Amino acid sequence: MRVFPAALERLTEQFAKLPGIGGKTAQRLAFYLLSQPQEEAEEFADALLEARKSVHLCPVCQNLTDRDICPICEDEERDHGLVCVVAEPKDVVAMERAREYHGVYHVLHGVISPLNQVGPDDLRIRELLERVGKGGVREVIMATNPDTEGEATAMYLSRLLRPLEVRVTRLAYGIPVGSQLEYADEVTLLRALEGRRDI
Missing domain, CATH: 1.10.8.420 (RecR Domain 1)
Structure with missing residues (x-):
């Protein structure tokens, strides 16, 4: 009943x-x-x-926007040679909250996760490689979460990017493994940016 x-x-x-x-x-x-x-x-x-x-995906960075190109990609004052790779649009919000990052982003829309049946083809990896391949990018910062899937995704991308002769770095989080970028405070994110290391 x-x-x-x-x-x-x-x-x-x-x-x-x-x-x-x-x-x-x-x-x-x-x-x-x-x-x-x-x-x-x-x-x-x-x-x-x-x-x-x-709302649709920005054709440049794959972030969510309601314009032809998102405001971050349109901003000429930002450093377009510095690309921060994040898993989800909410991670862009977390990075912007720190107010210390002045580059641009690339949103993958997930991470490689065999248990959840998410492989590289399910992510916006091809768009990242095309973007870097066009030139003008000198550093790609991997800012996926410091968990198993985030680390695996960062390592996979670094191998793909290496032949493109671009510096690939990883945020030095200073937060426990398994934590998520969206919950990190501004000071932690600033330290993670300043302490990033080559991978």
């Missing part, structure tokens, strides 16, 4: 698909949305649909 209306259960199921959202939290979110005025629920739905329609 169904306790709640089918539409409410469907909404709960959709929230439960989000990362980090369990069944109870999904149910709480669904009830919250239903308790809001119609206009607010419509604004929420419109914001979701608008984001899906207008």
